[in-house]
Amino acid sequence: MKRSEFVRNSLLATGAVIGGGLSPAFSKERSIRPEGKPFNLNYGPHQGQFENHAGKNILDQIQFAYDQGFRSIEDNGFSGRSVDEQERIGSLLAKLGMEMGVFVLDKGGNGANTLAAGKQEHVDIFLNGCRQAVELAKRCGGKFTTVVPGDYARNLPVDIQTANVIEALRRGAEILEPHGIVMVLEPLSDTPNLFLRNSAQTYLICKGVNSPSCKILYDIYHMQRNEGDLIPSMERCWDEIAYIQVGDNPGRREPTTGEINYKNVFKYIYDKGYRGVVGMEHGKSQGGKEGELKLIAAYREVDNFMD
Incomplete structure (x- = not known):
């Protein structure tokens, strides 16, 4: 279906109304919408991407995403929510048969709290985050938590930092592995001060940790900026990639707004057998309800790779 046709037809969605926190106005509104077909890949939206249609309530946004055909969400800030809200999110996801994608490990070595420095106080913060992740995973049914090792320790040789x-x-994996939780290491392009920058470096570290609880989060937006050559890069590291995120470049907005051929990339990861969450960690190229329709239409367009 062409994007213009999708927008004219408006929203695809409905299905059984799930209670436990959905606002009455939203429940009434959504009952008139036709059901949305699930996508070929398991795209996971973030809070706020559909708030113009669904409102501010995260449960309404999850329900709306389900109605559009999405079968997962991501919630980077899940650890900062109240226990009650965490449990209500987990309950709704379970009722809908949706998956929780990544949540960020609390204080997992970001910025000045760098694991590369080898300081015990930094390691202790990271390990406390791993213990917390076990409890968070129980509440939402998720199994992936994002870890960023932090900045370079420029007073140390790179090999010492890597060690x-x-x-x-390895110590974090010892905590997570008995619970089937995977910390996924994310190389980023936000600043050159960050220790973890490319897929080959992350691959080496995962091989060094040698645990099923330490794998690569391959964010296609960041890797396009840092190294390009996306499909060969993923192929070289595929056995350590456990999670994928997306965003087009430049701009970090929805697919079709930049230079990345997402239809080809998505066909590659589908043909490789990847059926995990594809996290929609990006903004929107247009505001309001029209921008949300445009985002959904973009995913319908690039998800049409089966022909």
């Missing part, structure tokens, strides 16, 4: 990161991650 420090591997040692800390």
Whole structure:
């Protein structure tokens, strides 16, 4: 279906109304919408991407996403929610048969709290985050938590920093592995101060940790900026990639707004057998309800790779 046709037809969605926190106005509104077909890949939207249609309530947004055909969500800030809200999110996801994608490990070595420095106080914060992740996963049914090792420790040789990161991650994996939780390491393009920058470096670290609880989060937006050559890069590291996120470049908005051929990339990861969450960690190119329709239409367009 062409994007213009999708927008004219407006929203695809309905299904059984799930209670436990959905606002009455939203429940009434959504009952008139036709059901949305699930996508070929399991795209996971973030809070706020559909708030113009669904409102501010995260449960309404989850229900709306389900109605559009999405079968997962991501919630980077899940650890900062109240226990009650965490449990209500987990309950709704379970009722709808949806998956929780990544949530960020609390204080997992970001910025100045760097695992590369080898300082015990930094490692302790990271390990406390791993223990917390076990409890968070129980509430939402998720099994992936994002870890960023933090900044370079520029007073140390790179190889020493790498050894420090591997040692800390091994200790974290010892906490997570008995519970089937996977910390996914995300190389980023936000600043050159970050220790973890490319897929080959992350691959080496995962091999060094040597645990099913330490794998790669391959964010296609960041990797396009840092290294390009996306499909060969993923192919080289595929056995350590456990999670994928997306965003087009430039701009970090929905697919079709930048230079990345997402239809080809999605066909590649589908043909590789990836059926996990594809996290929609990006903004929108247009505001309001029209921008949300445009986002949904973009995913319908690039998800049409089966022909």
